[in-house]
Amino acid sequence: MDLLNYPQPLADLISSLARLPGIGPKTAGRLAFYLLQEPETAEALAQSVLKAKEKIKSCSICSNFTDQDPCAFCRSERRDRKLLCIVEHPRDVAALEKTGEFKGLYHVLQGVLSPLEGIGPEQLTVQQLLQRLEGVEEVIMAMNPTVEGEATAMYLARLLKPLGVKVTRIAHGLPVGGDLEYADEVTIARALEGRRNL
DSSP states (O other): GGGGGGGGGHHHHHHHTTTSSOOHHHHHHHHHHHHOOHHHHHHHHHHHHHHHHHHOOOOOOOEESSSSOOOOOHOOSSSSSEEEEESSSSHHHHHHHHHHOEEEEEOOSSSBBBBTTBBBBGGTTHHHHHTTTTTEEEEEEESSSHHHHHHHHHHHHHHHHTTTTEEOOOOOOTTTOOOOOGSOOOHHHHHTTTOOOO
């Protein structure tokens, strides 16, 4: 999208929106024009962003997003403190909570190992994780099935196993409703590896 044809404030708004994940230049342009035509929506959006930036912080225990420290999960007496699920980002906690299945605690790494991007264990919350293991019997690795996610899970497993903690990995495989013929080889291989008794 050629931004030279737009007034500078509009071009800046489009550029800012285009930096958001999943938003390309055309979508950014549509959003910018919509916000200018709907000033109440634009004002509400701006206030919501400012309020979130002001109020939301990382939990001092698990690094999840929260407006109270510690977060509701870490404060809860109903969560199973023997189970700890490690995820990459706060949005992963939300995805797991939607299932209603996991009743333990979480630990958010704030990313994955990526040497090419200069992200090592020091840039993640690995030290905070090691300080929380007292009383934990099982650590569940719930990283995304990417090269970096797998490398991070393997690194953490090597770090945690000598400490006497059971380390498990969430299963990967075919989605419900998926067809074998459309699945890639890696997904099918993971599904075979993760098979269980009926």
